[in-house]
Amino acid sequence: GQVYVALSRCRTFEGVVLRTPIRRRSLHTDSKVQSFSEESARKAPSPEQLRSDQTRYQEKIILELLDFRRLKDAIEALNRSFLEHSGSFTGNPGKQLSALAGMVTDKLLATSATFGQQLKQSYFTEGQMPEEHSALQERLRKAGGWYASVLSGELLPAAADIRLVSDNKTVLENARKQMQEIEWQLFSKKMLFEKLASEGFSVQVCLQTRIAAEIAFEKWKISRQLHESEDQVPTDASHPDLYRRLLEYRQLAANRTGTAPNNVLPAAVINQITSFLPITPRHLRQLKGFGKKRFEEYGPEVLKIVMDFCKENGLSPAPPPENTREHSLRLFEEGLTVAEIARQRG
Structure with a gap:
């Protein structure tokens, strides 16, 4: 069987050395193989086609x-x-x-x-x-x-x-x-x-x-x-240097408290801080995601970082994002009617 497989891969007997002679009657041509070879030769592409x-x-x-x-x-x-x-x-x-x-x-x-x-x-x-x-x-x-x-x-x-x-x-x-x-x-x-x-x-x-x-x-x-x-600072951050300071702070706070950095200050909260520059507790608490618990744990330190940054660069805080309900309530308490409040709010 192995001899058959080996010989089947030979195209000629040139250079083949056998231990025993092969008799002519042992050799025959497979008609299917011959037909396939002839058909392949006929279908061979011409130089022009190639x-x-x-x-x-x-x-x-x-x-x-x-x-x-x-x-x-x-x-x-x-x-x-x-x-x-x-x-x-x-x-x-x-x-x-x-x-x-x-x-x-x-x-x-x-x-x-x-x-x-x-x-x-x-x-x-x-x-x-x-x-x-x-x-x-x-x-x-x-x-x-x-x-x-x-x-x-x-x-x-x-x-x-x-x-x-x-x-x-x-x-x-x-x-x-x-x-x-x-x-x-x-x-x-x-x-x-x-x-x-x-x-x-x-x-x-x-x-x-x-x-x-x-x-x-x-x-x-x-x-x-x-x-x-x-550098994990977004390219469109309002104040990249402040963003980096807050990233450093949240890593230190995370190491100190044994919690994940994003539990200290989520990236979305840091982005708001660098945009609005809160320097008062009220301003900081108005940011989305900075609730009472987070403020009690990290608020004073965050405010100091922001105030130091503003002082170093001569910056003033931006108007805080106001809660829509609180805004409407304040206008109502000032004596405006519902229709007037709606017009003012657009």
């Missing part, structure tokens, strides 16, 4: 390079997470993501749709292989330079500015994975277009660059994660 297939494949690779649908899908997935968990994130990352989505639509999707159509109409109808098409190569080099510039100078920085801050670890981890997919799409395309601009189009170079991009992105991702762990 060249045509190569041309179509190269055109397909070029169009895939101009395809940003995966990036669009990744942005939409993260946007759904923001909508589903709007109360879990500090700052306004959804607004930043919307701005990025607009840039992707205007700069990439619209441009690529037009450019791809131009390539199909002006170059892909000639039947010439893209790697050997000098006019097409020049056009692709210029396009590569433009795309690389937009990706590295505008879109990647805009994506890097989206800082995800949340006390909900599950939601945060999922959002970061979705954000990494967005960054991967931008990063890999940037490297591909940079290569296209410098070396022109080549299938081999494209495949090699994709592999190199995966390695480079892993290193880039590690540095990005280190940056995120070092």
Whole structure:
């Protein structure tokens, strides 16, 4: 049986040394195998057909390079997470993501749709292989330079500015994975277009660059994660330095009391403090999430941090967010009718 398997893989007997001779009557040709071999030979593609297939494949690779649908899908997935968990994130990352989505639509999707159509109409109808098409190569080099510039100078920085801050670890981890997919799409395309601009189009170079991009992105991702762990301040925080002081305080308070940092000061509460700069107990108690118990445990220390910050920077507190019921009651006590209160409240 083993001899049969071994011999079945031999196309000729040249170089085969057997311990015992094989008699001619022991050899026979399988008609099915013979028919299959003859049929395969008849169906073998001609040189012209092979060249045509190569041309179509190269055109397909070029169009895939101009395809940003995966990036669009990744942005939409993260946007759904923001909508589903709007109360879990500090700052306004959804607004930043919307701005990025607009840039992707205007700069990439619209441009690529037009450019791809131009390539199909002006170059892909000639039947010439893209790697050997000098006019097409020049056009692709210029396009590569433009795309690389937009990706590295505008879109990647805009994506890097989206800082995800949340006390909900599950939601945060999922959002970061979705954000990494967005960054991967931008990063890999940037490297591909940079290569296209410098070396022109080549299938081999494209495949090699994709592999190199995966390695480079892993290193880039590690540095990005280190940056995120070092700075948990939302990019749109009103006073980033105060935000950092409050983060440091809540960590110290958490260590002291043996509780989780977000139980001391949730990120949403810190964001309100840095926006309104409360310097009185009444002002601080008006913030959503800063109830009686939290105030008794941490209020005086938080007020001191805010007052010191305001004094150092010459800042005044913003008007506190007033409770709508209390506001209406105060107006009623001042003698306004229900209709007048409604008009004033809009």
